[in-house]
Amino acid sequence: MDGKSTDELKNEIKEVTDIEDFLSANSAHLIKESLSKHLHALLSLKNLSRADVIRGSLLGRAYVYRIFAGQKIPSRDKLIALAFGMRLSDEETQKMLKLSGNRELYARDERDALILFALQRNMTIIDTNGLLFDHHFAVLNTTKE
Numbered sequence: 001m002d003g004k005s006t007d008e009l010k011n012e013i014k015e016v017t018d019i020e021d022f023l024s025a026n027s028a029h030l031i032k033e034s035l036s037k038h039l040h041a042l043l044s045l046k047n048l049s050r051a052d053v054i055r056g057s058l059l060g061r062a063y064v065y066r067i068f069a070g071q072k073i074p075s076r077d078k079l080i081a082l083a084f085g086m087r088l089s090d091e092e093t094q095k096m097l098k099l100s101g102n103r104e105l106y107a108r109d110e111r112d113a114l115i116l117f118a119l120q121r122n123m124t125i126i127d128t129n130g131l132l133f134d135h136h137f138a139v140l141n142t143t144k145e
Helices: 006-015 019-025 035-046 050-057 061-068 076-085 090-099 110-120 125-134
Strands: none
Touching (some): 035 061, 050 076, 076 090, 076 110, 090 110, 110 125
16 A cells, blocks of 8 residues: 555544644545445456346345445445455455445454455355354345345
């Protein structure tokens, strides 16, 4: 990642007296992209269609289209399901979760560790849900809405 680290930005926020000065000085380091725009960029980067994402995520067609249109903000589990559908790396998944305002996958959390393991090994969502089930954790919720 280019520029200042998150910790550096947090420290600057502690020291600043005028938030407008901070925002102006750090504009290049702040996330401004919407989730919808980010997902479209990933589609292009990965050379995927929304149909590919639907098949790989097990999410409903209309639901996925609403996410891509910016009309629906998905839950964390549904975003993780999208990550599997888009064949994202663990780093790409973390960025998508952060951008959406969701908690990133945390390696100290056993369920999250299993999901990270699956992402790092390019497992399918079906195999990942099997892994979660075998370890007595809730599977990724892919029910159609």
